[in-house]
Amino acid sequence: MDKKLALTLYQKMLQLREFELKVQELYRRGLLPGFVHLYVGEEAVAVGVCANLQPTDLVYSTHRGHGHALAKGVPGREVMAELWGKSTSSSGGRGGSMHMYAPEYGFMGTNGIVGAGIPLATGAALSAQLRKSGQVVVAFFGDGAVNSGSFHEGLNFGAVWNLPVVYVCENNLYATEMAFRRATKNTSVQSRAAAYKLPGVEVDGSDVVAIHAAARAAIEQARSGGGPTLIEAKTYRFVGHHEGDPGTSYRTREEVEEWKGRCPIKSLRNKLLQDGGVSLESVEQVEREVHEWLDEAVQFARESPEPEASTVYDHIYS
Amino acid sequence: MPEQLREISYVDAGVEALREEMQRDSTIVYIGQGIGPRGGNFRQTRGLCPEFGEERLRDTGICELGATGVAIGAAMAGSRAIVDEVFLDFSLEAMTQIIQQAANICYSSNGKIRAPVLVRSAMGSVRNAGPHHSHCFYGWFASTPGLKVVTPATPYDVKGLLKSSLREECPVIFIEHKALYNSKEMIPEGEYLIPLGEARIHREGRDITLVGISKMVHIALEAAAALEKEGISAEVIDPRTIVPLDRARIAASIKKTGRIAVIDEAPAMCGFAGEVVALACEECFDALDSPPLRICSLPIPSPFSPVLESQVIPTAERVVKEVRKLMEN
Ligand SMILES: Cc1ncc(C[n+]2csc(CCOP(=O)(O)OP(=O)(O)O)c2C)c(N)n1
Ligand SMILES: [Mg+2]
Numbered sequence: 327m328d329k330k331l332a333l334t335l336y337q338k339m340l341q342l343r344e345f346e347l348k349v350q351e352l353y354r355r356g357l358l359p360g361f362v363h364l365y366v367g368e369e370a371v372a373v374g375v376c377a378n379l380q381p382t383d384l385v386y387s388t389h390r391g392h393g394h395a396l397a398k399g400v401p402g403r404e405v406m407a408e409l410w411g412k413s414t415s416s417s418g419g420r421g422g423s424m425h426m427y428a429p430e431y432g433f434m435g436t437n438g439i440v441g442a443g444i445p446l447a448t449g450a451a452l453s454a455q456l457r458k459s460g461q462v463v464v465a466f467f468g469d470g471a472v473n474s475g476s477f478h479e480g481l482n483f484g485a486v487w488n489l490p491v492v493y494v495c496e497n498n499l500y501a502t503e504m505a506f507r508r509a510t511k512n513t514s515v516q517s518r519a520a521a522y523k524l525p526g527v528e529v530d531g532s533d534v535v536a537i538h539a540a541a542r543a544a545i546e547q548a549r550s551g552g553g554p555t556l557i558e559a560k561t562y563r564f565v566g567h568h569e570g571d572p573g574t575s576y577r578t579r580e581e582v583e584e585w586k587g588r589c590p591i592k593s594l595r596n597k598l599l600q601d602g603g604v605s606l607e608s609v610e611q612v613e614r615e616v617h618e619w620l621d622e623a624v625q626f627a628r629e630s631p632e633p634e635a636s637t638v639y640d641h642i643y644s
Numbered sequence: 645m646p647e648q649l650r651e652i653s654y655v656d657a658g659v660e661a662l663r664e665e666m667q668r669d670s671t672i673v674y675i676g677q678g679i680g681p682r683g684g685n686f687r688q689t690r691g692l693c694p695e696f697g698e699e700r701l702r703d704t705g706i707c708e709l710g711a712t713g714v715a716i717g718a719a720m721a722g723s724r725a726i727v728d729e730v731f732l733d734f735s736l737e738a739m740t741q742i743i744q745q746a747a748n749i750c751y752s753s754n755g756k757i758r759a760p761v762l763v764r765s766a767m768g769s770v771r772n773a774g775p776h777h778s779h780c781f782y783g784w785f786a787s788t789p790g791l792k793v794v795t796p797a798t799p800y801d802v803k804g805l806l807k808s809s810l811r812e813e814c815p816v817i818f819i820e821h822k823a824l825y826n827s828k829e830m831i832p833e834g835e836y837l838i839p840l841g842e843a844r845i846h847r848e849g850r851d852i853t854l855v856g857i858s859k860m861v862h863i864a865l866e867a868a869a870a871l872e873k874e875g876i877s878a879e880v881i882d883p884r885t886i887v888p889l890d891r892a893r894i895a896a897s898i899k900k901t902g903r904i905a906v907i908d909e910a911p912a913m914c915g916f917a918g919e920v921v922a923l924a925c926e927e928c929f930d931a932l933d934s935p936p937l938r939i940c941s942l943p944i945p946s947p948f949s950p951v952l953e954s955q956v957i958p959t960a961e962r963v964v965k966e967v968r969k970l971m972e973n
Binding site for chain 1 (some may be wrong): 671673699701702704705709710711712714715717718719720722723725741745746748749750752753754755756757758776788789790792812816853858863864919
């Protein structure tokens, strides 16, 4: 394990975790409008994948997308400001949690429509191929998307046109309360890649180093003209589907606890300290930095101005 | 020297616009079923593939949802995309991508992401195709903020509007009419553009304003000719684009004639005709000599039988009859 890389991945995952827990707190206090779906427990997937991307590469995300945005490099203060509906974020408070865009960081949007990002990412990859831009596009989506037409049609296009796109399924076993095994007979997402003659890879979604390696291979393949890969990351959300759902009426407490025991952040921390040769001091230093970063983000968002009411008509067409 | 004119068909005018714009703008990619070597189900891309190649004219399988999403994604990322649904009816498969993604993206991203995608299709009843291939639901798009909706009625308009639409920064729903593909008109030899949002006055008149789009322009013109023989002078206006709507020209005409009838191939409920009637009431209330009139397709699923179908869609005879009645009151 590369010590420096591992510490960076640890820091990034911790940012995502602490950010979401803060959002949860602010939301419960009634400070954030709208709806939020938190990424708690799944951090290793976004972080492991996005660590391999260039700033100009593109990411299409989902309704559970704060983590993807942060991992792609959108500053925490901007993501927080957007959740607060403030004017200082990239989307200027027009989008919110499920419609957040920051193209200057290659972040092409969270999405309120399950599956919709898959054809969009595929199209962005077509554009990259036509423009010979060298960009790679990543589509994140949940297990809930893979029974939709968008998944099938998107992957089929990516495959037949050999596009520079990587499909990353975050299989957290549930789509709202619907268990994946109740929604489909074939519960191996990765196996579906064969239907499109694509490589499929299953990876432990709690192991950021494993995800990093799998994503690196897929991204390199896409960039060098080798076409798409379907990655299935087996993961779990430690929280409810959205803030307000306790998430325990359709999942047993034992199951939730078991997955929490495999926390990607805790296990990397232990690994770093035990056999990674990283000192407790440097780990705690990283943790302090994350908290300062988060405090700054919250303060920025809280103090940011609301959008001017008079701008309501701006940017409908351009 | 007078402008050189030549005759061209509605479908060829579209091909010509595409050729000129694809030559001018190398970022244009055209996606759809049968639009490559085949040259289009309606011949609407005939000759383009040999010139621009299969890189830019991308034939697809039967997957309108995916193809439309791919086109929008390509547009978001720096290309200009055309997706051809072939029949307007088939765009229903792709509606979520058009309405939820394409229409919202610019606004939600605070203007940072544009989706210059042109969704092309052909609508309307032709040769008794029946309910799955005859729809005219442009109103659904027109009621969605963020989309522009273009419905040309003649070859001249097809060419100028398609070229302009391919220079817009936003998604454009470009709907041709199947029954018009073989119609002909004289158009200028050289390049020209028609801005979106400018109505065309096809015929001047004093007694009533007839507003129609697409094929209904021709029904209105036929009716106007018949009404003239009865001493009724009808003005015929084609807004050409539903969004943006040329409210000023339409209102000016209504104020001049004092009467308005809208002819619409879609059913009346919540539709284009009602929108123009609302405009008349809002902007021309004092000038109206009679209640605004809607002459629309009947609220009936498109019947197959030629006898039944002919009952549903407005005809020149029906327009004449209803206008005559209106004028008598
Ligand atoms: C097309 C569509 N149908 C239904 C919904 C409502 N919905 C929002 S999230 C969600 C579950 C998605 O599950 P999954 O894709 O597995 O992602 P997860 O929430 O588990 O991260 C549903 C059903 C939606 N947003 N879009
Ligand atoms: Mg899920």
